[in-house]
Amino acid sequence: MPFIPHTEADVAAMLNAIGAPAIDSLFDEIPAGLDCAGLPGVPEGLSEMALMRLARERARADGDWLNFIGAGAYEHHIPAAIWPIVTRGEFYSAYTPYQAEASQGTLQLIYEYQTLITRLTGLDVSNASLYDGASALTEAILMAVRSDKQNRRRVLVPATVHPRYRAVAQALVNAQGIEIITLPYCTDCGHSLVDALDLFKNQPAAALVIPQPNFFGVLEPVDALTDWAHAQDMQAIAVVNPMTLALLKPPGQWGHQGADICVGDGQPLGIPLSSGGPYFGFMTAKQALVRQMPGRIVGRTVDLDGKTGFSLTLQAREQHIRRAKATSNICSNQGLMVAAATIYMSLMGPQGLTRVAATSRSNTRALVDRLTALPGVSEVFKRPALHEAVIRLPGDASEILRALTARGIQGGYALGADYAELSDCILVCATETKTDADLDLYAEQLERILSRRDIPKCKMQPKW
Amino acid sequence: MSIPTDLKYTASHEWARLEADGSVTIGITDHAQELLGDMVFVENPTVGRTLAAGEECAVVESVKAASDVYAPIAGEVVSINEALEAEPQKLNEDAYAHWMFRIQPANAADLDGLMDAAAYQAAVDAEAH
Numbered sequence: 001m002p003f004i005p006h007t008e009a010d011v012a013a014m015l016n017a018i019g020a021p022a023i024d025s026l027f028d029e030i031p032a033g034l035d036c037a038g039l040p041g042v043p044e045g046l047s048e049m050a051l052m053r054l055a056r057e058r059a060r061a062d063g064d065w066l067n068f069i070g071a072g073a074y075e076h077h078i079p080a081a082i083w084p085i086v087t088r089g090e091f092y093s094a095y096t097p098y099q100a101e102a103s104q105g106t107l108q109l110i111y112e113y114q115t116l117i118t119r120l121t122g123l124d125v126s127n128a129s130l131y132d133g134a135s136a137l138t139e140a141i142l143m144a145v146r147s148d149k150q151n152r153r154r155v156l157v158p159a160t161v162h163p164r165y166r167a168v169a170q171a172l173v174n175a176q177g178i179e180i181i182t183l184p185y186c187t188d189c190g191h192s193l194v195d196a197l198d199l200f201k202n203q204p205a206a207a208l209v210i211p212q213p214n215f216f217g218v219l220e221p222v223d224a225l226t227d228w229a230h231a232q233d234m235q236a237i238a239v240v241n242p243m244t245l246a247l248l249k250p251p252g253q254w255g256h257q258g259a260d261i262c263v264g265d266g267q268p269l270g271i272p273l274s275s276g277g278p279y280f281g282f283m284t285a286k287q288a289l290v291r292q293m294p295g296r297i298v299g300r301t302v303d304l305d306g307k308t309g310f311s312l313t314l315q316a317r318e319q320h321i322r323r324a325k326a327t328s329n330i331c332s333n334q335g336l337m338v339a340a341a342t343i344y345m346s347l348m349g350p351q352g353l354t355r356v357a358a359t360s361r362s363n364t365r366a367l368v369d370r371l372t373a374l375p376g377v378s379e380v381f382k383r384p385a386l387h388e389a390v391i392r393l394p395g396d397a398s399e400i401l402r403a404l405t406a407r408g409i410q411g412g413y414a415l416g417a418d419y420a421e422l423s424d425c426i427l428v429c430a431t432e433t434k435t436d437a438d439l440d441l442y443a444e445q446l447e448r449i450l451s452r453r454d455i456p457k458c459k460m461q462p463k464w
Numbered sequence: 465m466s467i468p469t470d471l472k473y474t475a476s477h478e479w480a481r482l483e484a485d486g487s488v489t490i491g492i493t494d495h496a497q498e499l500l501g502d503m504v505f506v507e508n509p510t511v512g513r514t515l516a517a518g519e520e521c522a523v524v525e526s527v528k529a530a531s532d533v534y535a536p537i538a539g540e541v542v543s544i545n546e547a548l549e550a551e552p553q554k555l556n557e558d559a560y561a562h563w564m565f566r567i568q569p570a571n572a573a574d575l576d577g578l579m580d581a582a583a584y585q586a587a588v589d590a591e592a593h
Binding site: 149291316317321322325 | 504505507510525526527528529530532
């Protein structure tokens, strides 16, 4: 199906039918002063051949690295079947499924996505997705505040939540008068301390955010944290990596009552790293919160003949009907990314996901063992980690990472910019894509870099 | 369309009734439920909340739209009809038999400022034209 279905003749016939001389005349109520008259700085269009060349050059500029960085976006194997299916014309459309009569395929796919993601997270309802993990967390915070019967406008967020997620949430909720309180973490073990939370008992908050695994890869005491939140009559918001749920308890089963809302980034489920996006955010919740949930929700129903069909549901809370009083200004979703994730989950199945998560975990453990065998390198936190870990290096972390990059290795994420106390630390990750030889190479190269640093400094400065 | 003569009304289609204990029971009118169509959800205010006259305090959602319900007069919410949360369609069956919430009025005389049945009938007729 062509993207723009109207020919010039179609347009002329339609204008003639309504008695308008030109398309521009339909917009003549807009004052002339507001007309921006073109977009300066936007280059001319390119031919397909020129565009492909430009795209290849840009892709080359990214480089081809042996990658050990996770920190929120993960390099997993993407089965070859996924993207040829996703990029079929039926899915690869820019528009969204308002018209049930014309969109049954897309609606069914979203319904199946919702089914898979609710099963993975152990909660009752899912929306059709959000932009990314950070905006999903923000929407979960707004949802918790909106549904708080005591009108508390404060939310507790551990420092172990992804720093970018916290920055996005801060930027978006501040203007609505919602206060985010950052909770400290245990510097020995890298998790949030339930005992320390009692300091916040007298500061009424609508919700406690609980990451699992947290930004350091460390496992949080999610049962105790969830129960603590519920004991204060707060909602528990889970922030999870969907891949790890193949191994970990689903948020719907945390503590005695389960987390109330669960969000995260869906990128690990078949979405390429792709210079940072597009990814997608997911959100599931308990049934009682469904009317507070932002965005699209697809439901299954029957038509007049009793045949199964799918349609958008609970739209009365959305802004195209409820206008300024809508639950959220979210009015779209990442349909294409959701298509990829749905196909990924269907192809992998529970066993496949478990194997990916387990192999990522054992590869990361093997990497940590190899690296911490080097003098001066140690693992920072004592609590169990999943498929990421924090490593302390003997020296400035950014400088050592630069030296590794010069040897073709992206060695990890330097934590100093986000956590001043961890300026000599990096976050490393080895997914199922890494072989023993890859891990050996990383350890060898790091050993070489560190041993050179022990040599008394030459007056000549190295170039890297 | 039914408009009982023993109730008071607002232009935003709420009804109010003064009870023997001094509280005021509030619901939506038959005309309102007819406009909205099949009800699927009712969200009442929390008990204890203090309402100003005209304040948005509840939501009724039908298959067509979600609409706010406004407090006819100022007061404190003393009870809500929880049964409606499970069976919102009761509002379609009989909007006067199924109240939404009850308030203790700040000033019972405020009720006198609301419309009687004849005035509400006239307001609905005017809206239709």
